[in-house]
Amino acid sequence: METYESRKDVPDKYKWDLNEFYHNDNEWNDDYNKLSELVLKLKDYVGCTSDATKLYDFLNDDIEASRILMNLDAYAYLINDEELGKSENIERISKISNLENEYALNTNFFNSELLKLSKDEYNNLYKNNSKLNEFKIVLDEIYEKKEHILPEKEENIVTTLENAMNNYDEISSTLLNSCHDYGSVVIDGKETKITSTNLRKLYKNDNRDIRKETRSKYNKTLDQYGVISAYLLNDYVKANIEDCKLHNYKDAWDAKLTNLHMLDKAYDAITEVVESNTNVLQNYYKLYKKALKLDKLYQYDLSLDLNKDNKEYSVEEAQDICLKAIKPLGDDYYNHFKKVFDNHYIDYCTYKGKCSGGYSLSTLDKDSRILLSFDGTLDSVSTIIHEGGHNVHHQYVSENNPIQYRMISSLVAEVASLTNECLLSSYFLNNGTKEEKIDGLQNIIEVIVSNLFGAVREGKMERDFYNYVKDGNAITKDYMDNLTTESLKKYYGDTVELDEYSKNSWIRRSHYYMNYYLYNYAFCISIASYVASKILSGDKDMLDKYIKYLSTGNDVYPIDAFKILGVDITDKKVYEEAIKYFAKLVSSLDEIIKGDE
Secondary structure, three states, X not given: OOOOOOHHHOOHHHOOOOOOOOOXXXXXXXXXXXXXXXXXXXXXXXXHHHOHHHHXXXXXXXXXXXXXXXXXXXXXXXXXXXXXXXXXXXXXXXXXXXXXXXXXXXXXXXXXXXXXXXXXXXXXXXXXXXXHHXXXXXXXXXXXXXXXXXXXXXXXXXXXXXXXXXXXXXXXXXXXXXXXOOOEEEEOOEEEEOOOOOHHHHOOOOOHHHHHHHHHHHHHHHHHOHHHHXXXXXXXXXXXXXXXXXXXXXXXXXXXXXXXXXXXXXXXXXXXXXXXXXXXXXXXXXXXXXXXXXXXXXXXXXXOOOOOOOOOOXXXXXXXXXXXXXXXXXXXXXXXXXXXXHOOOEEOOOOOOOOOOOEEEOOOOOOXXXXXXXXXXXXXXXXXXXXXXXXXXXXXXXXXXXXXXXXXXXXXXXXXXXXXXXXXXXXXXXXXXXXXHHHHHHHHHXXXXXHHHHXXXXXXXXXXXXXXXXXXXXXXXXXXXXXXXXXXXXXXXXXXXXXOOHHHHHHHOHHHHOOOOHHHHHHHHHHHHHHHHHHHOOOHHHHHHHHHHHOOOOOOOHHHHHHHOOOOOOOHHHHHHHHHHHHHHHHHHHHHHHOXX
16 A cells, blocks of 8 residues: 655545535635624524514524534534644634634524423414424424523523533644654664554554554553643543533433433443453454464454455455445445545545544535545455445435434434444455455454444443542543553453553543543444344345435434334343344354364
């Protein structure tokens, strides 16, 4: 895989096309000015809840402001992630952040005003203007949360304070991806810089000394900034807790459950099932260690490919594989997915200064753009089909829902991406060489390790450190180091050796700045494995249900969206089936490997 020193060296065909958002800064500024005027206009709607016609006009202007704001914001962040730390990018983000705050302040009157209405007054609005039914779910969502919305003056103060919370993730990401110097390692006589974007590839190197050196240098640097990282996390958690308390929630967890219309029972069920089946995970690591013929298995060994002759894929080959893998989802889905490649929605290549990882970022009226750290591995192919699943999901939602119901919950969204990863594994098993079958199995197994076992492990950690702060304590480096170490011991048992750097993994976890987001992956991989298995078995009814699920907007709560698929997420059986699915994959991998002995 060709490497690039900077963005200017990357061929255009491997860069995303952002022209659908804005062609240049002038267009961005034009929309910014348009939004500035619209934001000022929104203040004139004070009192609109007493007039059904004026209320309808406000809702339309408000959704238009939201549309423009999301486009401006998305473009600013996409450009910034191309080259982190550039002053003009930071200024653009700051500029839209300030306008976003002004928008919030100018519309804060609305919730408080709506909640002053009696039930009869609220219902009469719809009688006086039937067009308001277009927004009824939106309005009901607000009206049902009377106790959690503050009077206008107080809400304005809180909004101003909330604006200061928005930078924690960006600060952490910039430190990890742009500011830190992790040093270099020498591979085949050539010096290679260690970065967050190439770390996983370096851990795949066959030379154990290189893997160990990479881990040492990377983590020594992380450890130097561990105190700062703990300060950032502690301040974020404290601010989030206090914000939720101000809005009359018991705590941040109560706010999470209320806003998602979720039940503790679902989180308790998945945590109990996973934590009682860590032996299934440990069985995989025992097989992994044996297959690699290692005396001891360290964390820097866990990225190694079981197939030593693994293929390196070009971007074009990766695209072809993804299209073939999603064929079981039908022609319409296939055509939606192909649009991702044809329209240059993906930014593929890595270089110093680019944001690491992968994501799909969409807005109310624009298809998502996908950031990758493509390195030619099967893992990169997996990321394409994963993030492409998010893009197609948003396409279906946009085609089947009015603009006010297009931003679906992340809890629902991850099913779309993880189902695709299950399909990718099946494709390799049915069409690949023996080596590709091993690769395909290892890939989906690692997806489940990360999204089920890993997400529950770190999601439980997140609940623990939130409770720790809620009880009046402060998150420190030592606390997080110890919490991480004890968590890893529970899941690894005696199968993976911990070292002095094992404690540092929390520093890299940007999801901790996303308010209990990690559990979403665990729910969704459980459901995705169920859906994929049904579709691959030829269950036409499940395929129809799945397309209906993908077409559902956020006027349907997650727990009800899952019912479209026939899934009750409070039932332990859902997660027990996911564990069985994982165990079956490990067993199949064992059989293929033994066939080579």
